[in-house]
Amino acid sequence: MNKLQDISRRRKAAHAKLLELDSEVYKAFLKMEEAAFSDGALPRKVKELIATGISVVIDCESCMQWHIEQARIAGATKQEVLEAVEVAIEMGGGPATVSARFALEVMDEAFPG
Secondary structure: OOHHHHHHHHHHHHHHHHHHOOOHHHHHHHHHHHHHOOOOOOOHHHHHHHHHHHHHHHOOHHHHHHHHHHHHHOOOOHHHHHHHHHHHHHHHOHHHHHHHHHHHHHHHHHOOO
16 A cells, blocks of 8 residues: 555544544534635635645645645646645745655646656
8 A cells, every 4th residue: 555545544544433433523624624615705626726735835745635636626737736836835945845745746646647
């Protein structure tokens, strides 16, 4: 199992466990996430690109994977994701270039070919 598959497996397992435990906080988080990423003045695609950039700056690999994949599902192109990563590099400086390496790996998997 590669790193990306392991991250997905662990994220799904934690999601299922929190729902099984009937976590009120987690259920509230899911509602907040749904509201935050719903189309509004900004479409979902743009919101996912913003989240991708934030994920790079805070160095959250699971977040990068999730939001890059969600951006693709929302209609983002590989170039749009790359530009979100590039903005994150500018905002985060040298440390963000390290995080960007992982984002590039996710992009290769999310946008094959």
